[in-house]
Amino acid sequence: MAVFRFTVNGEPREVDTFPDRPLLEVLREDLNLTGTKFGCGEGQCRACTVLMDGAPALSCITPVRAAAGRRITTIEGLARGGELHPVQRAFAEEGAMQCGYCTPGMVLRTVALLERTPSPTRAQILEALQGSLCRCCGYPRIVAAVEFAARLRRSGSAASGEVLHAAD
Amino acid sequence: MPPIEAFEPDRFELFEPPFYRFEITRRQAIGTLAAGWLVTAWVADAQDQPSGERVEARIHLGDDGIFTVFSGKVEEGQGPRTELAMAAAEELGVPLERVRVVLCDTSRTPDDGITAGSRTTPGTVPAVRRAAAAARGWLSREKRLIENPRLREPGEWTILGKGRWRTDAREIVTGAHRFPSDIALEGMLYGCVLRPPAYGARLESVDVEAGKKAGAAAAVRDGDFAGCAARTSYEARRALEAMAATARWSGGQKHSHTNLFEHLRATAKEKVPPLGGRTHSAEYRTAYIQHAPMEPRAAVAEWKDGRLTVWTGTSNPFSVRAELARAFGLRAEEVRVIVPDFGGGFGGKHTGEAALEAARLAKEAGRPVKVRWTREEEFRWAYFRPAALIDAEAVLEGGRIRAWQFTNYNSGAAGLQTPYAIPDRREKYVPADPPLRQGSYRTLAATANHFAREAFMDELAAAAGADPLDFRLAHLENDRIRAVLLAACEKFGWRERRRQKRAAHRGIGLACGTEKNSVVAACVEVEVDPKAKAVRLVEIVEAFECGAILNPWNTRSQVEGCILMGLGAALREEILFDNGRVLNARFSQYRVPRFRDLPDRLEVILLDRKDLPSAGAGETPIVAVAPAMANAIFDATGARPRSLPLRW
Numbered sequence A: 001m002a003v004f005r006f007t008v009n010g011e012p013r014e015v016d017t018f019p020d021r022p023l024l025e026v027l028r029e030d031l032n033l034t035g036t037k038f039g040c041g042e043g044q045c046r047a048c049t050v051l052m053d054g055a056p057a058l059s060c061i062t063p064v065r066a067a068a069g070r071r072i073t074t075i076e077g078l079a080r081g082g083e084l085h086p087v088q089r090a091f092a093e094e095g096a097m098q099c100g101y102c103t104p105g106m107v108l109r110t111v112a113l114l115e116r117t118p119s120p121t122r123a124q125i126l127e128a129l130q131g132s133l134c135r136c137c138g139y140p141r142i143v144a145a146v147e148f149a150a151r152l153r154r155s156g157s158a159a160s161g162e163v164l165h166a167a168d
Numbered sequence B: 001m002p003p004i005e006a007f008e009p010d011r012f013e014l015f016e017p018p019f020y021r022f023e024i025t026r027r028q029a030i031g032t033l034a035a036g037w038l039v040t041a042w043v044a045d046a047q048d049q050p051s052g053e054r055v056e057a058r059i060h061l062g063d064d065g066i067f068t069v070f071s072g073k074v075e076e077g078q079g080p081r082t083e084l085a086m087a088a089a090e091e092l093g094v095p096l097e098r099v100r101v102v103l104c105d106t107s108r109t110p111d112d113g114i115t116a117g118s119r120t121t122p123g124t125v126p127a128v129r130r131a132a133a134a135a136r137g138w139l140s141r142e143k144r145l146i147e148n149p150r151l152r153e154p155g156e157w158t159i160l161g162k163g164r165w166r167t168d169a170r171e172i173v174t175g176a177h178r179f180p181s182d183i184a185l186e187g188m189l190y191g192c193v194l195r196p197p198a199y200g201a202r203l204e205s206v207d208v209e210a211g212k213k214a215g216a217a218a219a220v221r222d223g224d225f226a227g228c229a230a231r232t233s234y235e236a237r238r239a240l241e242a243m244a245a246t247a248r249w250s251g252g253q254k255h256s257h258t259n260l261f262e263h264l265r266a267t268a269k270e271k272v273p274p275l276g277g278r279t280h281s282a283e284y285r286t287a288y289i290q291h292a293p294m295e296p297r298a299a300v301a302e303w304k305d306g307r308l309t310v311w312t313g314t315s316n317p318f319s320v321r322a323e324l325a326r327a328f329g330l331r332a333e334e335v336r337v338i339v340p341d342f343g344g345g346f347g348g349k350h351t352g353e354a355a356l357e358a359a360r361l362a363k364e365a366g367r368p369v370k371v372r373w374t375r376e377e378e379f380r381w382a383y384f385r386p387a388a389l390i391d392a393e394a395v396l397e398g399g400r401i402r403a404w405q406f407t408n409y410n411s412g413a414a415g416l417q418t419p420y421a422i423p424d425r426r427e428k429y430v431p432a433d434p435p436l437r438q439g440s441y442r443t444l445a446a447t448a449n450h451f452a453r454e455a456f457m458d459e460l461a462a463a464a465g466a467d468p469l470d471f472r473l474a475h476l477e478n479d480r481i482r483a484v485l486l487a488a489c490e491k492f493g494w495r496e497r498r499r500q501k502r503a504a505h506r507g508i509g510l511a512c513g514t515e516k517n518s519v520v521a522a523c524v525e526v527e528v529d530p531k532a533k534a535v536r537l538v539e540i541v542e543a544f545e546c547g548a549i550l551n552p553w554n555t556r557s558q559v560e561g562c563i564l565m566g567l568g569a570a571l572r573e574e575i576l577f578d579n580g581r582v583l584n585a586r587f588s589q590y591r592v593p594r595f596r597d598l599p600d601r602l603e604v605i606l607l608d609r610k611d612l613p614s615a616g617a618g619e620t621p622i623v624a625v626a627p628a629m630a631n632a633i634f635d636a637t638g639a640r641p642r643s644l645p646l647r648w
């Protein structure tokens, strides 16, 4: 057992635990942040994606010791003061979820993608999300949501009532 | 026009119970110990919604003016939460925001039966609409229920028939929604279960003390069940490893996928004699596949004063309650099963394994316990979509099919009957001895039966020298199937494209069918890699009709999901096993569809038949993609793939 300190969604946290424990389990079991999902536990589905210092990381295969001193963002930390992050808004308004279990991981991957590539082509979206599994196979709607999120981000504000999406 | 078999309950639903019975209640146990893999055709008795039920049990008006609708159905991504809210709001004449939906909690909601077989739309939606239409009277001056209310006609709809996304999308995108695996209770432990080395192996001995020494707060062995629970999943895993090292097993099955189909033929409960005369014949095979929902099975169990409460992801909550009651010698009222909206099922979560396991561990620990299966457990120990061996035979006469014989070994009777008009038809489902634990899947056996039938229809069309479309039309009296087939072909440009020369290694194909009172047709273009014998879906146009559409956005999304899930089974999905053990129990070895499998063009045509009763949309659209691709591969290569995944 050892003490590890890092920030989660802007708040400093401290856990006293086994150094090998997956970050995913520390978030879910010790910090009660269950928005980050278990899908495989072996780095093959990306359901457990979090951002570490802004870059996507697979929390199921990241031992908690590797998170020490890092800045971690989980799905719970994206919305600001009750206002959805543009990517969250795009997923909600494009209906990019069926069961919604893969959604937190997809949203965080998209946040990271758009930071790097604000106007991704379709091919770039497929490439960036290739390893993210959605067993409901809602891929077409997820691609639409990523494209919508990119437009929202570019337009700067998420003005409500704006109808940009192509549903129906 | 012959009617499509209307309103058929899930009489083909397969049900295979979990595989252990606890010693602690052996006196109550019924005699189904895990000796063999028992399969019973399960007849759902609660499918047909009672029309005379009490409105108060179904709908409630709060002081805040919010209506709460209660249904024993569950949300697993197919859309009932939003659909039921829309149905209630429509008949109440209130905005959608004034309706809240409480889904399955066996202590609070009516028993709406299993959530399967596309039954929510034709069964539960009308029940909710009837109750809501009656409850509309609460808003009138008399504040009384309306007796024998009239339901609004599709032409009058203002909420139904319009597109809506999930009403709880915000909880999903913020991570606030608690899936079953996210439920956490005060003082809860995390549990792990010891698994046998092979199907059917019996636990001879295990040292539970080893688990306790390695950090488990509780460890137990009960018959073939053994497991432990600890403060964290990490400690529970370590304790389980210590226990596993002491476990001795005996027996176990020896089956292997390499002789699967020979085994099914050899163990068939009946030999079907071939049709006489000059016949065309072909044998089709479909592999065992796994549902692999993104959320593995999970349950949290809590005992209080001899009563048991379980939160779990299952499509069959009232039956899981009965399983739990039986396993622990309780009365049904002493067990409460709550089903938070869960992370996918696809027919794969009709049983309560995790619930039983969590409850047994919680009983031992005297504290709440959560059990969440690993991905490997989900691949190995969840039940599978049955493998199918299908013999198809036909006699052609003057370009028409005169006689048809179609035998499905092992996988089931759903979608067995051909919709084509053929004078002499013999169709049969023949059970065999399944080497793996098998159960329901999206549309049950209709995936296998449509694959074989539609691929064979193509072979017959070629033998008759006819275009696949013309050949089907010549045998199709069913107007609804004709309509979707023609709609898909027109949008795809079937006739022109058949006349044109295809690009190198490209081929086109089509397929159609019907199941669960809805109809579907697909046209596809594929590209084959002749060296690797691999195939890519380049384009698909699928037309679907399920009566009056209740929520077009969700219907479209379900059709898209079905197409891509069906694509996975066509391309790669296949469970490999040897010596009674699954060999490819991970996503890297069992490839489900990914983003790059998306075709260049995926177009869905929804035919909205306001004059027909609404049918479910979450299953049938899956059946057309695999046979259409098989037929397109023939068009490209001249070879006939006769297996799923597609091989030639």
Ligand code: FES
Residues within 6 Å of the ligand: A037, A038, A039, A040, A041, A042, A043, A044, A045, A046, A047, A048, A049, A058, A059, A060, A061
């Ligand atoms: S849970 Fe981490 S990649 Fe699947």
Ligand code: FES
Residues within 6 Å of the ligand: A096, A097, A098, A099, A100, A101, A102, A103, A133, A134, A135, A136, A137, A138, B077, B294, B343, B344
């Ligand atoms: S929405 Fe169900 S797994 Fe993606």
